[in-house]
Amino acid sequence: MAKGKRFSDIIKEDQPVLVDFYATWCGPCKMMQPILTETANKVGAKAKIIKIDVDKNPMAASNFQVKSVPTLILFQKGKVVWRKAGVVQSHELVEIINKQSATQT
8 A cells, every 4th residue: 555645545536446455364365466466457547456454454444344355345536336255357357447437537
């Protein structure tokens, strides 16, 4: 996550922000890392992708009712516009981000 910026400020930006709520001990969460890297490469500046460790940031996880990891939430101007628990493939993430980016223009 960007140094000096608070989570609540980052998710309020105009640009869509995909948040991966994860845990270091979670096997499926480890599977998400290459998927998120591929997604970031495909969407470029259309969206920001950040990771939040639920063990280090329990308040953020609690505020958004994250009950299992990984949980991916896409924010737009501070609002949840999409969420899904479990491993999500890159093509689905790219489609969701592109759709959301198109609605912001």
